[in-house]
Amino acid sequence: MALKAEHGEAATVVAGGTFVGIMVNQRLMAPAAFLSLRDVPGLAYVRANEELRLGAMTTHRTVELSPEVCEGWPALASAFAVVASPRVRNQATVGGVLADADHASDPPSMLLALGARAVARSVRGEREIPIEDLILDFYSTSLEHDELLVEVRVPGGPHGAVYRKFRSRSHEDRPAVGVAACRRQGELRVVVGAVAGRPQWFPALCDPSRDPAEVGRAYADAVEPISDVSGSASYRRRVIAVEVRRALVDLA
Amino acid sequence: MTDPRVTGRARYAEDLEAEGMLHARIVRSPYPHARVTGLDASQVPEGCVVLLPEDVRDLGRYGVQIRDQSVLAGRPRHVGDPVAAVAAGSARAAEEAAASLFVDYEELPAVPDVLQAVQPGAPLVHEGHELASTGAAYFGLRPQQGTNVCHRFRIRDGDVAGGFEQAEAVVDETFRVAGAHHAAMEPHACLARWEQGRLEVQTGTQTPFNLREELAGIFGLEPERVRVVCRPMGGSFGAKTFLRTEAIAAALARKAGRPVKLVLPRDEEWQTLNRHPAVVRVKLGARADGTFTAAQIECYADTGAYADSGPGVAQKMGFAAPGPYRIPNVAVDAYCVYTNLPPNGAFRGYGQMQSTWARERAVDLLADRLGLDPLELRLKNLLREGDRYCTGEPMHDVHYAECLERAAEAIGWRDDRRGKGLSVILKGMQTPSRAAIAVEAGDDGTYVLRCATAEMGQGAIHAITLLAAELLGVEPDRVRFPAPDTDVVPFDTRTTSSRSTYMMGRALEAAVRDLQANGGRRGFGEVANAGGLDPDTGQGVASTHWHQAAAGAEVRVDEETGKLEVVRLHTAVYAGRVVNRPGAELQNEGSMIMGLGSALFEEVVFRDGQVVNPNLSDYAIPSFADLPERMTHELLEGESGEIHGLGETALPPVPPAIGNAVASLGLELFDLPMTPERVTEAIERRVGVKA
Numbered sequence: 001m002a003l004k005a006e007h008g009e010a011a012t013v014v015a016g017g018t019f020v021g022i023m024v025n026q027r028l029m030a031p032a033a034f035l036s037l038r039d040v041p042g043l044a045y046v047r048a049n050e051e052l053r054l055g056a057m058t059t060h061r062t063v064e065l066s067p068e069v070c071e072g073w074p075a076l077a078s079a080f081a082v083v084a085s086p087r088v089r090n091q092a093t094v095g096g097v098l099a100d101a102d103h104a105s106d107p108p109s110m111l112l113a114l115g116a117r118a119v120a121r122s123v124r125g126e127r128e129i130p131i132e133d134l135i136l137d138f139y140s141t142s143l144e145h146d147e148l149l150v151e152v153r154v155p156g157g158p159h160g161a162v163y164r165k166f167r168s169r170s171h172e173d174r175p176a177v178g179v180a181a182c183r184r185q186g187e188l189r190v191v192v193g194a195v196a197g198r199p200q201w202f203p204a205l206c207d208p209s210r211d212p213a214e215v216g217r218a219y220a221d222a223v224e225p226i227s228d229v230s231g232s233a234s235y236r237r238r239v240i241a242v243e244v245r246r247a248l249v250d251l252a
Numbered sequence: 253m254t255d256p257r258v259t260g261r262a263r264y265a266e267d268l269e270a271e272g273m274l275h276a277r278i279v280r281s282p283y284p285h286a287r288v289t290g291l292d293a294s295q296v297p298e299g300c301v302v303l304l305p306e307d308v309r310d311l312g313r314y315g316v317q318i319r320d321q322s323v324l325a326g327r328p329r330h331v332g333d334p335v336a337a338v339a340a341g342s343a344r345a346a347e348e349a350a351a352s353l354f355v356d357y358e359e360l361p362a363v364p365d366v367l368q369a370v371q372p373g374a375p376l377v378h379e380g381h382e383l384a385s386t387g388a389a390y391f392g393l394r395p396q397q398g399t400n401v402c403h404r405f406r407i408r409d410g411d412v413a414g415g416f417e418q419a420e421a422v423v424d425e426t427f428r429v430a431g432a433h434h435a436a437m438e439p440h441a442c443l444a445r446w447e448q449g450r451l452e453v454q455t456g457t458q459t460p461f462n463l464r465e466e467l468a469g470i471f472g473l474e475p476e477r478v479r480v481v482c483r484p485m486g487g488s489f490g491a492k493t494f495l496r497t498e499a500i501a502a503a504l505a506r507k508a509g510r511p512v513k514l515v516l517p518r519d520e521e522w523q524t525l526n527r528h529p530a531v532v533r534v535k536l537g538a539r540a541d542g543t544f545t546a547a548q549i550e551c552y553a554d555t556g557a558y559a560d561s562g563p564g565v566a567q568k569m570g571f572a573a574p575g576p577y578r579i580p581n582v583a584v585d586a587y588c589v590y591t592n593l594p595p596n597g598a599f600r601g602y603g604q605m606q607s608t609w610a611r612e613r614a615v616d617l618l619a620d621r622l623g624l625d626p627l628e629l630r631l632k633n634l635l636r637e638g639d640r641y642c643t644g645e646p647m648h649d650v651h652y653a654e655c656l657e658r659a660a661e662a663i664g665w666r667d668d669r670r671g672k673g674l675s676v677i678l679k680g681m682q683t684p685s686r687a688a689i690a691v692e693a694g695d696d697g698t699y700v701l702r703c704a705t706a707e708m709g710q711g712a713i714h715a716i717t718l719l720a721a722e723l724l725g726v727e728p729d730r731v732r733f734p735a736p737d738t739d740v741v742p743f744d745t746r747t748t749s750s751r752s753t754y755m756m757g758r759a760l761e762a763a764v765r766d767l768q769a770n771g772g773r774r775g776f777g778e779v780a781n782a783g784g785l786d787p788d789t790g791q792g793v794a795s796t797h798w799h800q801a802a803a804g805a806e807v808r809v810d811e812e813t814g815k816l817e818v819v820r821l822h823t824a825v826y827a828g829r830v831v832n833r834p835g836a837e838l839q840n841e842g843s844m845i846m847g848l849g850s851a852l853f854e855e856v857v858f859r860d861g862q863v864v865n866p867n868l869s870d871y872a873i874p875s876f877a878d879l880p881e882r883m884t885h886e887l888l889e890g891e892s893g894e895i896h897g898l899g900e901t902a903l904p905p906v907p908p909a910i911g912n913a914v915a916s917l918g919l920e921l922f923d924l925p926m927t928p929e930r931v932t933e934a935i936e937r938r939v940g941v942k943a
Binding site: 026027171172174242 | 517518519812813815852853855857864865867869870871872874875877878927928929932
């Protein structure tokens with residue numbers, strides 16, 4: 001924490017290195033210093049009680065295979081299980097995938113739909129940030145320069161959830177559209193990922209009594225999708241309508 | 253003996269070290285077409301060696317078919333064209349030095365598209381076309397001066413207009429194939445040094461003798477003053493052919509007076525060489541009973557800013573375009589066209605995937621028009637033993653029908669055609685072609701093979717070692733096959749076009765006979781295949797033996813998202829005689845997987861001449877999870893025992909088999925790759941579903 005407070009933005013935090021590694025290799029990032037969390041003890045854990053607590057250095061693979069997560073939060077396990085390949089999932093971490101705020105990742109949308117909060121710690125103390133307030137835009141979060149993301153908390157209790165990843169290219173590709181949906185005590189959350197700078201959630205459209213196809217069309221209209229090598233904006237709109245509907249049908 | 257590639261002991265060019273070695277970095281143009289108006293090297297740190305245009309002014313131009321390249325470009329013609337280079341004590345220092353060199357440019361009009369480039373009045377990428385005199389300029393080149401066409405190849409056989417008059421049904425469609433990237437695991441890497449006026453280059457290359465010839469020409473040396481040592485390659489797929497990075501490393505080494513190593517960062521791979529994007533127009537006519545009457549085909553191969561082997565690629569795209577069919581009247585026009593994109597060159601399939609996609613889709617469209625079964629239509633028209641191809645050459649050892657029948661059977665074509673597709677191909681081999689090998693006996697019962705066949709993971713060394721052991725009557729572990737070194741091995745055309753086992757195998761037989769006839773110490777064998785085509789009529793011998801294959805595919809389509817799923821894929825490849833079965837099977841599987849990538853999603857995407865996806869995150873290649881539910885293949889053997897090359901034969905039939913399977917659902921696709929987005933467009937276009 002002291003190092004983070006001292007170096008702030010000048011030091012790039014490295015967890016699993018799957019994101020920072022690509023950015024450095026592509027010369028999109030040339031940090032003067034790295035702050036590696038690899039040998040920091042006590043940041044890799046899965047604790048499941050009333051709520052699920054995941055240490056920031058817990059790998060995707062650990063979450064995917066954790067019996068507690070598979071039992072209590074199976075949709076979350078599945079959202080981590082569809083990321084890239086096992087080689088990547090053995091490196092990539094829970095904290096990293098949130099803190100890098102890459103728009104084309106799978107887990108953030110699912111965490112948002114589940115109502116998860118990130119725990120940010122600094123020399124000043126600790127605070128909880130709901131995922132919807134954490135990721136602001138492409139590669140941009142509300143973390144302060146002296147803060148480190150140390151834990152993710154996912155509410156427990158009875159709920160139904162589903163994650164659907166739509167890939168337009170290779171199976172190991174990032175999503176063209178990712179849809180996470182969660183129903184908890186009559187409340188519905190639908191979150192669409194990989195289509196804009198941050199996970200797309202429109203509470204006003206999430207009426208659990210509405211026909212799934214209608215919700216799908218409403219989301220397709222509400223989102224302003226990006227165009228890139230995975231698909232054009234108009235194609236993404238088409239897929240959003242279909243995949244949101246399918247997610248809600250899966251959920252029912 | 254454990255393969256050093258498995259144990260990690262293989263030393264690739266990237267791993268080489270030399271005393272006093274410097275690391276190089278290239279400074280590249282950010283514009284697709286520009287003129288360098290100023291270079292400021294004053295901020296480059298002390299101790300770095302900088303290569304500027306004035307340092308290469310005395311050097312010759314190069315280019316294996318058209319002499320259109322200089323070691324550094326004063327007028328860069330594509331994004332990534334080298335304009336300067338630096339060398340420093342470490343790779344990181346070289347990167348920093350490159351970033352501290354400032355270049356001023358004046359932008360020039362650029363032409364990013366092949367069809368724009370052939371329009372009259374299009375900006376010229378090169379004002380004139382100077383033919384190369386190298387061994388790779390072996391065919392009659394027909395550059396069209398004053399245009400962007402650096403080679404035009406034609407086939408003129410029969411009376412095409414008359415043939416279309418006899419046709420009851422005619423299909424005339426235009427197809428597009430996107431650029432693709434080789435994505436070899438190992439990037440381009442080389443180490444260059446000078447000793448007493450002699451240049452030595454260690455590099456991963458499929459073409460050691462072509463490279464030696466080019467370097468000798470650039471530096472004004474006798475070829476014997478240049479030594480090229482081939483390192484094993486971590487994949488190539490055509491990317492490591494001819495001269496790539498070696499001249500810059502050699503020029504830096506000359507200036508520095510020290511060895512220089514140059515390893516390309518991954519993103520620069522996409523600026524160095526890709527596969528030709530192409531536009532292919534096919535007009536095909538048949539009588540009501542399905543008998544083909546005429547074919548007229550135009551191919552436009554986008555070779556990017558420099559010709560490289562593009563003229564050869566365009567020619568093969570053209571002469572393979574009519575396919576393995578009896579067509580009495582054929583006209584083909586193939587154009588190799590400059591644009592302001594990064595250079596395109598050899599890529600597994602060598603142009604023939606592009607024209608095969610177009611023709612095999614057109615055959616299915618024609619079958620639909622005639623109301624015939626696409627399998628029966630093909631069988632009716634396929635070439636048979638002794639038939640004459642449109643180049644005038646008689647076809648021998650012909651097995652197209654057998655390949656096609658096997659593919660059809662594998663996917664249960666005759667049970668139910670819905671969701672299924674077929675394709676059949678021919679593919680030419682480098683012709684004319686020459687190969688030589690020396691066999692030397694040691695005192696301890698071992699033998700050493702000296703030849704230029706390069707190992708890029710394809711297993712040529714293993715296959716040729718097995719052949720040698722069999723001919724010499726010894727165990728394979730008694731045969732050694734050192735890496736090719738132009739100082740030691742006899743001349744060979746190159747390790748390309750699936751020719752090595754076939755050509756080198758025959759040279760080896762001659763060498764072993766020579767050894768046995770002359771005291772058993774040393775034998776030398778050489779074979780030469782004559783042939784070649786008249787570039788204006790396409791008459792002659794296109795290929796001394798043809799690669800033959802067929803594919804069958806079954807697909808499922810998610811009609812809401814357009815996502816394609818290949819459920820079943822089978823290829824049947826004619827091998828003649830299988831030398832090394834596990835190696836041959838891996839070649840088939842590798843070719844099929846590459847074919848899947850080209851079929852479904854691989855595409856180099858350009859915006860304003862810049863590659864948008866120059867990394868393996870944004871450029872997707874197939875993973876094992878992308879394989880069809882069932883993917884199988886077979887190697888057919890023949891009575892003749894003639895070895896047929898198979899390093900790339902199973903690639904070209906894969907995209908059209910999948911495309912035809914999708915078409916059986918009423919979804920007509922014309923462009924590769926068949927992305928879900930393109931499939932949804934076909935869904936919108938569909939007017940009615942076929943029975």
